[in-house]
Amino acid sequence: MTLPRKTYNIAVLPGDGIGVEVTHAALELLQALGPRLNCSFHCTPYPAGAQHYLDSGQALPDTTLDACRKADAILFGAMGLPHVRGADGTEIIPQLDIRFALDLYAGVRPIRTWPGLPTPLSDPRAQHIDLVLVRESTEGLFYARGRGRLEGQGAEACVYDTQKISHAGTARVCNFAFELARQRKASGRRGHVTNVDKANVFMSMAFWRQVFEERAKHYPDISTDNAYVDAMALNLVMRPWQCDVLVTENMFGDILSDLIAALVGGMGMAPSADIGDHHAVFQPAHGTAPDIAGRGIANPSAMLLSTAMMLDWLAVRHADPALADGARAIEAALAGAFLQGGVRPYDFGGTSNTADITRAVLERL
Ligand code: ATP
Numbered sequence: 001m002t003l004p005r006k007t008y009n010i011a012v013l014p015g016d017g018i019g020v021e022v023t024h025a026a027l028e029l030l031q032a033l034g035p036r037l038n039c040s041f042h043c044t045p046y047p048a049g050a051q052h053y054l055d056s057g058q059a060l061p062d063t064t065l066d067a068c069r070k071a072d073a074i075l076f077g078a079m080g081l082p083h084v085r086g087a088d089g090t091e092i093i094p095q096l097d098i099r100f101a102l103d104l105y106a107g108v109r110p111i112r113t114w115p116g117l118p119t120p121l122s123d124p125r126a127q128h129i130d131l132v133l134v135r136e137s138t139e140g141l142f143y144a145r146g147r148g149r150l151e152g153q154g155a156e157a158c159v160y161d162t163q164k165i166s167h168a169g170t171a172r173v174c175n176f177a178f179e180l181a182r183q184r185k186a187s188g189r190r191g192h193v194t195n196v197d198k199a200n201v202f203m204s205m206a207f208w209r210q211v212f213e214e215r216a217k218h219y220p221d222i223s224t225d226n227a228y229v230d231a232m233a234l235n236l237v238m239r240p241w242q243c244d245v246l247v248t249e250n251m252f253g254d255i256l257s258d259l260i261a262a263l264v265g266g267m268g269m270a271p272s273a274d275i276g277d278h279h280a281v282f283q284p285a286h287g288t289a290p291d292i293a294g295r296g297i298a299n300p301s302a303m304l305l306s307t308a309m310m311l312d313w314l315a316v317r318h319a320d321p322a323l324a325d326g327a328r329a330i331e332a333a334l335a336g337a338f339l340q341g342g343v344r345p346y347d348f349g350g351t352s353n354t355a356d357i358t359r360a361v362l363e364r365l
Helices: 018-037 050-056 062-070 094-101 124-128 167-186 203-216 229-238 250-263 301-317 321-339 354-364
Strands: 007-015 040-045 073-078 106-112 130-136 149-151 158-160 192-197 223-228 245-248 273-275 280-282
Touching: 007 018, 007 062, 018 040, 018 073, 018 301, 018 321, 018 354, 062 094, 073 094, 073 301, 094 273, 094 280, 106 167, 106 250, 106 301, 130 167, 130 250, 167 192, 167 203, 167 245, 192 203, 192 229, 192 250, 203 223, 223 229, 229 250, 245 250, 273 301, 280 301, 301 321, 301 354, 321 354
Parallel strands: 007 040, 007 073, 073 280, 130 245, 192 223, 192 245
Antiparallel strands: 106 130, 106 273, 149 158, 273 280
16 A cells, blocks of 8 residues: 555634535545545544534634644634624624634635536626636725724714725735736636726725736736726626636625625535635635525535635645646536536525535546
């Protein structure tokens, strides 16, 4: 028996609701892929989430965060339950805490249509949607989380949440988007970055645009344009097939992430990665879906595609191209399951449950 070339240590945070169910699917996938890629994935689960907060008083224990810092990569299910809230009335959201704690500034949300699955848009060009949203994830309006300020009382009360846009924070996420566009151009895509802001109204956004345009000068091979977020919301529904890479601040990115997921059928098909210079978390863009949790019908595709993103990231970091081959194998297996395998997830009106979809992917690897 040959020993694996390399062992990758993966910190696994399944979390709450369907986070646990889709994480199980991803772990089965990694277990099956390891021998095929001649490596081993040492996956260790750690507690965190809303249920853990109820049980222990801690949503993201320091021990879990330390393990994340030491791991080669972090695989994350979903966290938060609507009835579990902190003293200020907001939900327990450790996925935000981890982005700030590990400085994961680039939220990468790729979206594409999958032949074999229906799309909500009837225009035939919707079959060619293939875009990536890059969301700044450590500043913007989310910087106000935990820093909100209440002034006055009763009818006089007023609450302020302040947005932060820094030069360094904007420049690094714009660089990330340009590098991504370069990679996409090298793989035959357009290689174009659209900056999404609200520079016509807010000083912070005019500053963001100025930094974007400064950074664009360093990437003359990449074409660019600017869009206001309201117009972008319209264009994403009218002409999403024209988009390649979008970059935007945290709050706009939060909202547009869900919009682009809807273009290809919903949250079940929307993977994501939150990437910093030293760490990265890979998790589906969806939440814990309390409405379907515990029924075994969650679509694991977003999680399996997030696992593929993890392999791509590890492939570059560890100069291990076999992992990128693994990522392509996951995508091809999923595509085959939809196109030839007759797999149709519940969120697409079908009857394939989490286990059916996972099995169909594993059979095709
Ligand atoms: P969050 O606030 O964490 O983003 P949310 O409650 O707003 O979470 P989701 O949990 O993502 O949103 O769920 C939104 C809708 O999409 C729900 O109807 C849910 O059932 C559905 N959904 C989300 N993920 C999946 C999935 N993997 N498979 C099937 N349906 C899903």
